[in-house]
Amino acid sequence: MNVVAVYNIKGGVGKTSTAVNLAALSAADGRRTLLWDLDPQGAATYIFRVEAAVQRPRKVLRGRSPLADAIKGTDYPGLDLVPADLGYRHMDLLLDDTARPTGQLRRLLRQLRGEYDDVLLDCPPGMSLVSENILDAADTVLVPIIPTTLSVRTFEQVTSVLAAGASRRPRVLGFFSMADRRKRLHREIMESVGTGGADARVLETVIPTLSVVEQMAQHREPVVSVAPNSVAGRRYRALWDEVLGRD
Amino acid sequence: MVFDPVVDAGAVFSALSAGHRSVLADSTRRTAIWLDTADWRLARAGAALRQETRGNRRELVLSLGGEDVRGPVGRARWPGPVGALPSSPVRKRLRTLIGPRAVLPLAEVEIRDFPLSLLDELDKTRVRGGFAQYRLLSPRRLPLSPRLQLDPLRGYGEDAGRAAAAVSAALPVRSDPPSDALEALLAAGHRVGHFAGQGPVQLDPQSSGGTGLALVLRDYLDVVVANREAAASGLDSESLHDLRVAVRASRAILKNTGDLLPNDLAGRFGPELRWLAGLTTRARDLDVALLAVTGQGELPIDGLDDRGPLRELLARRRAATFRTMGTQLSGERADTLLSEWRAALEHVVETDPPGATVVEVAAVRVRATHQSLVRAFSRTAAEQALSVTPSSRLHELRKQSKALRYLVQCTESLADPEAYALVMGALKRLQDELGTIQDTNQISADIRELAPRLAAGSDPAPLLSAGALLDRLRTQQLQARDALAPRVKALGSAKVRRAVHDLFVPGRSGRPS
Numbered sequence: 001m002n003v004v005a006v007y008n009i010k011g012g013v014g015k016t017s018t019a020v021n022l023a024a025l026s027a028a029d030g031r032r033t034l035l036w037d038l039d040p041q042g043a044a045t046y047i048f049r050v051e052a053a054v055q056r057p058r059k060v061l062r063g064r065s066p067l068a069d070a071i072k073g074t075d076y077p078g079l080d081l082v083p084a085d086l087g088y089r090h091m092d093l094l095l096d097d098t099a100r101p102t103g104q105l106r107r108l109l110r111q112l113r114g115e116y117d118d119v120l121l122d123c124p125p126g127m128s129l130v131s132e133n134i135l136d137a138a139d140t141v142l143v144p145i146i147p148t149t150l151s152v153r154t155f156e157q158v159t160s161v162l163a164a165g166a167s168r169r170p171r172v173l174g175f176f177s178m179a180d181r182r183k184r185l186h187r188e189i190m191e192s193v194g195t196g197g198a199d200a201r202v203l204e205t206v207i208p209t210l211s212v213v214e215q216m217a218q219h220r221e222p223v224v225s226v227a228p229n230s231v232a233g234r235r236y237r238a239l240w241d242e243v244l245g246r247d
Numbered sequence: 248m249v250f251d252p253v254v255d256a257g258a259v260f261s262a263l264s265a266g267h268r269s270v271l272a273d274s275t276r277r278t279a280i281w282l283d284t285a286d287w288r289l290a291r292a293g294a295a296l297r298q299e300t301r302g303n304r305r306e307l308v309l310s311l312g313g314e315d316v317r318g319p320v321g322r323a324r325w326p327g328p329v330g331a332l333p334s335s336p337v338r339k340r341l342r343t344l345i346g347p348r349a350v351l352p353l354a355e356v357e358i359r360d361f362p363l364s365l366l367d368e369l370d371k372t373r374v375r376g377g378f379a380q381y382r383l384l385s386p387r388r389l390p391l392s393p394r395l396q397l398d399p400l401r402g403y404g405e406d407a408g409r410a411a412a413a414v415s416a417a418l419p420v421r422s423d424p425p426s427d428a429l430e431a432l433l434a435a436g437h438r439v440g441h442f443a444g445q446g447p448v449q450l451d452p453q454s455s456g457g458t459g460l461a462l463v464l465r466d467y468l469d470v471v472v473a474n475r476e477a478a479a480s481g482l483d484s485e486s487l488h489d490l491r492v493a494v495r496a497s498r499a500i501l502k503n504t505g506d507l508l509p510n511d512l513a514g515r516f517g518p519e520l521r522w523l524a525g526l527t528t529r530a531r532d533l534d535v536a537l538l539a540v541t542g543q544g545e546l547p548i549d550g551l552d553d554r555g556p557l558r559e560l561l562a563r564r565r566a567a568t569f570r571t572m573g574t575q576l577s578g579e580r581a582d583t584l585l586s587e588w589r590a591a592l593e594h595v596v597e598t599d600p601p602g603a604t605v606v607e608v609a610a611v612r613v614r615a616t617h618q619s620l621v622r623a624f625s626r627t628a629a630e631q632a633l634s635v636t637p638s639s640r641l642h643e644l645r646k647q648s649k650a651l652r653y654l655v656q657c658t659e660s661l662a663d664p665e666a667y668a669l670v671m672g673a674l675k676r677l678q679d680e681l682g683t684i685q686d687t688n689q690i691s692a693d694i695r696e697l698a699p700r701l702a703a704g705s706d707p708a709p710l711l712s713a714g715a716l717l718d719r720l721r722t723q724q725l726q727a728r729d730a731l732a733p734r735v736k737a738l739g740s741a742k743v744r745r746a747v748h749d750l751f752v753p754g755r756s757g758r759p760s
Contacts, residue, residue, distance in 0.1 A: 049371035073400030075372045080401055220370075 003109060003119045004243065005138035005170075009154045011125035014144040014177035016043040017213050017223075019122035021236040022142075022243070024222035027079035031117040034071065034080050038091075038134070039124040042084030047220050048074045050083045057087040060108065061094045067108045068115075076225060080116075092129045101129055106137040127161070135162060138170045142243060144177035145202070147189035159200040172200040175239060178209045205239040207232070248397075248414060249424035252390040256361045256378045259395055262417035266409050267365035267373070274361045277301045278384070281356070281431055282325060284348035285474045285486050290440045292344050295428040298325070309337050310428070316340060325352040326480045349483030351476055354435035355385040356427075365397075365410055373403040374410055381427060383434050391430055392421060447659035452606040457507040459605030461595035463500065463657040467493040468589055471523075475585075478527070479576040481569035484534050491531055494524045499650040500657060504612055509600050512591050519584045526581075530572045533565040535686055536693045540716065545683075546690075546723065551715055553708040560697045609658040610751035616651045617670075617747045621739040623647060633735060634728040638688050641731075645681040648674060648738075655750070662750045669746040677734040683727035687720040694720075 006019040016039070023035040037044040042052045050072050059065035071080050087094070095101045109119060123134050135141060143158055145151050155174045162169055180186050193202055207213070210232045212223055223232045250259075256271070263269045279297040283289045289296050294311040298320055305320040318337030326349050332338040341350075358379050365374040375398050381391035395414065399407035414420070425433065432439045448466045450459045470493035477486035498520050505513025538544040540558050548554065575581065602608075623644060627636055652674045659667060694713050701710040737743060 049369040051369070070402075072402035075400075 001109070001113050001116055001119060002140070003121065003138045004140045004142055005121040005123055005134045006142045006144065007121070007123040007131065007134055007138075007158070008143050008145070008151075009125060009127050009131075009157060010146075010151060013146050013151060014207065014213075015039075015125075016047070016122050017216060018142065018144055018177065018207070018236075018239075019120050020044050020047050020216065021222050021224045021232075022240050023079055023118075023120045024076055024224050025237060025240045026118040026120070027076050028224070030078065032115065033078055034082065034112065034116045034119045035074075035122060036082040036119065037084040037122045038088060038130065039122055040084060040086060040088040040091075041124075042086075043217065044122045045081065045083040047217060047222070048081050049220055050074070050081055053083050053085040053087075057085045057091060058094055061091070061104060062097075063108075067111050076222075088124070095129045095133060102132050103136050105133040109137055127157075135170065140171045140173060140243065143172065143174040144207070145174045146178050147176050147186040147193075149189070152189060152193060155200075155202075162200075173203055173243060174201070175203040175242075176206040179206045180209045203239065203242045205235060205242050207235050207239065248395040248411060249392045249421045250395070251419050251421065252392055254393055254418055256380065256393075258418055259378050259393075259414060260361075260363065262414045263363070263365060263410055265417070266413045267367070267406065268370070270364045270366060272362040272364075274359050275301065277358050277360065279356045279358060279431075280325065280352050281354045281428055282350045283353055284345050285351060285477050285483070285489070286348070287440045288345045288348060290432075294344060295426070296341070296350070297428065307332065307335075307337050309340055311340065325350055326477050326482055328482050347483070348485055349477040349480060353437055354383060354431045356391065356431045357382045357384050365406060367406075372400060373406040374399045381431070383431055386435050389434050391427075391434060392424060394427065448657065449660045450605055450658065452604060452661055454605050455507075455600055455602045456504070456605045456608035457509065457595055457600040457602055459608070459658075460500070460504050460507050461592045464497055465589070465592045465596065467497045468585065468592065472585060475576060475581070479573040481530075481566070481573060484538065487527060487531055487534060491524070491527050494520060494527070495649065496653040496657070498524060499646075499653045503616060503650060503654055504608065507600075507602060507608065508595060509598075510591075512595070516584070516588055516591070519588075523581065523584060526572050526575050530565070530568050532689050532693065533561060533568055536690045537561045537565055539686075539690050539720075546716070546719055548716070548719075551712045553706075553712040554716070556701055556704060556709040557694065557697060557713050557716075560700060561693065564693075564697075605658070606661050606751050609654075609661055613651070613654055613658070613750060614747055616647075616654055617738075617744075620644075620647050620651050624735045624739065628732070628735065633731040634725075638684060641681060641684055645678065645685060648678055648681065652678065658751070663752065666746040666749040670743060670750065673734075673738050673740075673743050677731075677738055680727040680730045680734055684724055684731075687724040687727070691717055691720050 004022070006015045006022070008015060019035060019037075023033050026033040035044060035048075045052050053070060060067055060070060067082065070082050070085075072083055073079075074081050095104055100107075112119070121134055121138065124130060141158065141162070143155050145155050159172055162172060176186075176190055179190065190206065208231070210230075212227060212230055212232050216223055219226065223230065224236050227233050228237070256274070260269055260271050278300045280300075282296045282298060292311070294309060296307065296309050299306050299308055307318045307320050309316045309318070316337050318335030319333045321331070321333035323331040328347075328349055329338055329341045329345060332341070358381055361378040361380070363376050363378060364372045365376070367373050376396050378393060378395050380393045383389040383391055397407045397410055399405075424430070429439060448463050450462060454462075471490050474483075474486040474490040474493075477483040478490045481487075498517065501508075501513050501517055501520070505517065535544065537558070539546045540548070540554050540561060542548045624633075627633065627640060627644065630636075633641075652671070655662070655667070655670055655674070694717055698710065698713060701713055704710070
């Protein structure tokens with residue numbers, strides 16, 4: 001089971017758009033896919049038209065209720081969703097309350113081994129016990145980076161945190177998101193950032209700022225399903241191929 | 248969920264709409280041809296096979312153990328052999344289930360599918376499903392039960408339950424319905440899983456001899472009808488064999504006991520049954536020869552690697568013979584014979600002509616036939632040793648012994664089991680040797696007839712191989728001839744005579760006191 005966490009310390013960088021579209025692509029490729037909306041905002045849950053759960057995470061996190069019971073099928077064959085829960089806003093506290101706070105998400109996902117080929121995690125912003133769990137559970141951490149100085153800095157911070165961490169180190173892949181080539185700053189940043197090392201690198205694919213991506217929430221459908229041949233659709237496809245090493 | 252045939256998609260859609268926003272997509276059409284062997288090997292194994300056609304696309308679907316396995320049809324046509332299918336998991340499973348039998352088309356159904364979705368207030372799909380309307384197209388036209396399938400998306404099981412409850416409350420749902428396969432086959436007039444000749448006809452000892460005879464002959468007729476298409480196609484050697492046995496048995500029994508039937512039915516239908524038997528003789532001989540040459544018979548063929556040209560010649564001759572046989576077997580004269588014969592037998596069964604009871608008749612006729620057979624063998628053996636008796640004479644004795652066997656066999660339900668086993672055992676062992684003598688003669692004759700053509704080739708190996716085959720056939724025959732005398736002796740032994748006498752003695756199990 002391949003776990004890909006779409007994560008950045010900063011908010012508003014395109015995490016949900018990425019997670020939603022890559023999950024849809026994975027399912028369309030015939031892979032059994034699960035998207036877990038870990039952000040209490042529940043944007044991915046909203047896009048897939050699933051009702052957000054209310055106050056259930058305690059039992060799941062404590063292992064008293066199987067994670068599988070929370071899963072909902074989406075309208076897209078092969079793609080299931082663990083919807084966001086308002087209770088996730090207290091997830092740090094809930095995790096801290098468990099016997100082994102770090103690694104709890106990894107243990108929960110292990111329950112689903114054999115059921116899914118790909119699990120994508122739509123992660124909340126910030127650096128907390130939740131993000132520690134996410135980084136511990138993931139095989140790949142995919143980091144959307146808006147081509148600005150501060151955003152690039154957060155990519156470096158994520159890389160540093162992981163490098164300093166314990167034995168388990170996921171692969172870290174950054175990519176430029178919401179890029180606007182009309183802006184000189186964006187162009188300079190994208191040209192200046194190197195590809196990085198073996199454990200952390202910036203992918204070639206760039207997701208530009210596109211209104212069709214912004215309108216996803218309005219239409220409540222992944223771009224790659226509605227307009228697979230659009231610029232956005234093709235870019236997300238290229239991104240997913242690069243993540244999987246199929247480029 | 249399965250409904251009465253009167254229920255349509257609109258009614259189901261309305262019922263579902265009571266609890267959900269229901270969306271009905273455009274309907275699509277497909278056809279399904281349900282397939283099985285003449286002896287229902289798939290049904291008896293708990294499997295169902297269908298060929299599905301959607302537009303130009305054909306696909307084979309084998310349902311077994313709750314799973315559907317799909318595979319290509321390729322250029323296969325029905326009736327046809329499994330070997331004609333492209334290699335696939337379906338073909339592999341079918342080979343295991345049905346062996347060499349041909350696959351027959353049994354019923355064709357048209358299905359109109361109405362895909363539907365049940366959505367919630369967020370326009371999220373909670374349940375997917377489909378309503379399917381069935382109509383039997385062949386061998387007759389009939390509406391069949393429509394079916395509704397509701398599949399909840401993960402996490403939405405309650406929605407499917409509520410939808411099903413709403414439909415059940417609004418529409419007549421069939422309780423304990425058959426599967427779509429079974430319903431189609433039953434509607435087409437098949438007795439699924441039950442094939443003619445499967446077991447002895449159950450006779451009522453108190454029924455008249457005429458009625459009992461009509462029931463037996465009708466069962467043989469069912470065998471002929473069930474195997475006719477596959478036999479005519481030339482694709483199923485076992486079907487041809489079963490058909491021939493049924494016709495031969497009918498003729499033998501009719502000859503022995505036809506006087507029990509009213510209106511000179513024996514006189515009317517005897518010649519036509521002889522014609523029917525004659526249609527298949529040559530085809531069967533060539534089948535046996537080809538099976539022997541290809542190593543599928545009992546003749547050892549090890550070391551005979553150059554049988555290819557002989558096999559080709561036999562195969563071509565067989566194909567031509569089967570074409571002629573197939574045309575006649577499928578033709579109008581056969582149609583008329585089979586339908587009129589059935590009507591006549593049904594009439595006898597319905598009217599139950601008076602006369603001695605079937606068990607009384609069986610006792611007298613079996614004893615007389617046995618006695619006659621034993622005497623015939625004695626006379627023959629008195630003239631010369633059975634091991635050197637001319638084949639033609641042995642062939643006549645073989646026919647007489649078969650007549651006795653069929654007579655005993657068809658009255659099995661009236662017979663004492665021990666006595667039956669003893670008599671049939673003796674008869675079978677005798678007929679095995681007589682059958683080997685007859686078969687080896689016929690195969691040898693066929694090979695000799697083709698020898699000049701083998702000799703005309705530049706390579707002598709095939710002719711030498713054919714010669715070696717003839718040698719082995721002769722060895723087989725000599726062995727069978729040597730075994731004849733003890734078999735004949737056993738048939739006439741006191742033990743078997745007593746068993747023949749005791750077959751239908753009143754008071755034993757199965758017979759009236």
